[in-house]
């Protein structure tokens with residue numbers, strides 16, 4: 132059997148079964164957005180790791196290295212945000228072909244430094260190794276969250292509202308615009324930025340966690356249609372998502388129109404928006420909306436949590452329910 136035969140998420144579960152021996156300080160181990168460790172004191176330590184691989188995540192001459200550096204830190208910070216935490220320290224592992232331009236690498240590090248300054252995180256170490264083929268950038272990020280404010284993918288309860296920050300579909304639309312530079316659509320630059328240099332919702336994640344009103348949270352990296360199912364799996368619940376309620380990034384309907392897809396398909400399955408999806412009792416939704424409005428970020432209810440026996444559903448614009456299936460990005 133090959134790695135590709137197993138699939139990304141079963142692979143993670145399988146490997147976790149091999150090394151998942153528990154220490155008493157492991158609050159959350161393999162299978163959430165980040166690990167959470169109780170080392171004593173009033174805060175939990177959060178740890179996550181993510182890579183950017185040439186040919187898989189980026190094409191060397193199609194993303195400015197400065198933006199790639201920002202992105203490398205941003206995608207990791209999004210996972211820390213999903214636990215309700217803030218990022219603090221980063222380690223960077225570089226696997227590089229010897230002929231790589233030094234200017235490119237220094238620009239990458241300028242971007243990394245800029246994003247670190249913006250998020251309050253410092254790069255404190257790393258490693259360099261020779262690559263046989265292509266650039267591999269790997270970043271490990273530590274963060275912290277106060278005890279009692281940790282949010283995981285587990286914890287959603289039937290009757291909770293499903294809420295998302297910001298807007299969806301913008302990253303997928305930006306990716307399409309990269310591939311169709313001749314297309315004339317409004318909000319073009321904003322969509323390209325959503326794709327190339329996403330903004331992790333760290334302040335929003337902290338505000339949601341500090342409110343202690345939310346029950347579960349995840350960041351939207353693979354696409355809402357896939358990521359919400361992780362919350363269902365970990366929480367042991369069903370869900371109903373209303374396609375018409377998905378908040379669209381400005382310009383997404385134009386790109387959808389040109390690319391022959393429905394706007395909601397980009398929002399549901401496009402991935403890489405790095406917004407936060409969270410659940411909370413309906414009675415808490417207004418308070419959460421106000422807290423995030425103070426940060427200039429919209430919160431939109433997109434569905435509701437169901438008892439597990441009621442299943443997982445997508446309600447189409449014509450009101451027809453169809454089974455919700457994970458169709459977001461997976462590596463294998």
Ligand SMILES: [Mg+2]
Pocket residue numbers: 164209210213349350351352
């Ligand atoms: Mg994540």
